Amino acid sequence: MTVITGLIAGALQMSTPLLLGGLAEVYAERTGVMVIAIEGIFLLGAWGGFVVAYSSGNILLGLVAAMAVGVAVAAVYGLFTVRLKQHQIVTGTALNILAAGVGIYLYRVIFGVPLLPLTVEPIRPIAIPLLSSIPVLGKALFTQSPLTYLAWALIPLGYWVLYKTQLGLILRSTGENPEAVEAAGIDVDKVRFRTLLVAGAVDGLAGAFYSLAFLGMYTNDIIGGRGWIAFAICFLGNWNPMGVFVGALVFGLADAVAIQLQTSGITLVPNEFLIAIPYILTIVATVVRSNFNVPATLGVPYEKERR
């Protein structure tokens, strides 16, 4: 029983950053912009969060810094892709390569070469009174880090904003029919750019989860492709916050099972297979599902008065 509880708790924990990143991606992509730089933003978010939390001794400041770094990278990405209309995949790849170099380089600039890896006390889970004492699931569900609760809160909020508010209508229309949005007197590029900044902040926070809530340290391979998984979850979740939640849980569970098996030393199936499952699932789901709700102008820069 404790194994199951531990597994569920682990799955929820590991799904948190994927959920945050996936939600951010949904918002950006609904306006027509793929955040290909997501892997780099995750990484620099983890970096910025750690650097500030370590230097100031204040985790909260670290989280704020992670969001600020995320916004900064997203602004560069937005400048290239939204303002200058350059290719999203190409720009994002460049930023990801740059981020990998910059993260480890600036770490060195700030901390030199420490003899022991620098660590901070990871964010501790908070047990919610009463709810966490519900038998079986209570402990797993309600003894999580504050970031996890935040991510859960963002699901209904994200859903409500996207489908029940005027802002949501504008966001969705910007991805589906930017000409109509422009005709209504709204600046398409501005909508896209600002949404991108918000997505960058949330992605930065997601990255900081790994350095501040999970490991308590920064390494250059701390993200290891999980930004891409968040990116994929947005596709699999059909650009819908609820779908993203399901996707994040599946991937979080796979992550947790792999970690559990690694630490327990049990080998039922090769560990590599477990690690590969989420990726295989993504491929299968992408191939099998044909009724995807792809935003019509996803990845296409908006050109005024196109000739």
Added chain:
Amino acid sequence: MADRKHGAALGAVAWPILSVAVGLVASGLMMTLLGANPISVYGKIVSMAFRDEYNVADIFAKATPLILTGLAFGFAFRANLFNIGAQGQFYLGSVAAAWVAISMGESSPLVVLPLCALGAALMGCLWASLVGLAKARFNANEFLISMMSTYVALAIMNYLLRGPLREAKGEYPQTDVIADAGWIPALVPGTRLHWGFVLALAAALLAWFILWRTSLGYRIRAVGMNRDAARYAGINSGGIFVAVFAISGAFAGLAGFTEVNGMQHMLVQGFSPMVGAEGIGIAILGNAHPLGIVLASILFGALQVGGNLAVQTSGVPSSIIGIMEGFVMLSVILSYAAQAALSSAASKRALKKGGDRR
């Protein structure tokens, strides 16, 4: 008219040079953060890269896999397809090359080497074809699938390195050193430069030939320029998707052959983890043209050889190489934006003058 053509040729050379310069200046600013003098660091990079025959040869040795992964991205890019899974195709190509070399053991290099090359190319080709097939048959997002397939390929490689391909000592996740027959001979004796470089050049020539001298290439470029128009012209775009990914994957797989049989002479877990991403940067820098890709690969090779040696004496960590590559890529993209803005400004001026646009 001749003048414009001349101007275009000049631009094709001047813009990349300018953007590389801007990228290096930006990286230089990063170096000053560590109190290093960028001019002296760049001086060291150049002098190290060209110090002796060995290092110069190493530039081309480092450029070899980059040419191939650059071609892998660039070739698909011509069809407006995104093969960002070159890393995975490269890894599976490496596995095939190592497997063939190990199971053949000591026999004639004339048999072993072609089989290794064929195995690597075929493996990359098959793996990538699956992506093309998913795109053609189910209209799946090839960008996403090729990216995910890299992680699956990595898992397969890691599994094999832990199991059937593991070294006899059983200590590390790597294979034994392959027999001499599987070593690609040196191109310049006494250096690491091997005939794989010539193979990469031949691949670039082949890519150019397919794209601009065959009807398949014509169809590929037609699909790349306007998918709908190509369909109305009777081009079966699904078949093109599969063909493009097959060829693109074969290039990336071949890079596995040149690395395993030419450089490492064994298969090591997680080696060359950036070769796929760098290939994307190189293809963009080289404007997805085979000649541009070759030149950009040599530039990246020089940065790596000079950079890796320079960092040992200049107090700047080796991560500066990734920063240089990233900044160069970004400034190349910036130069595309600048060129587009300039040409649109020029055509507006022409319109105002009342002359013909273009």
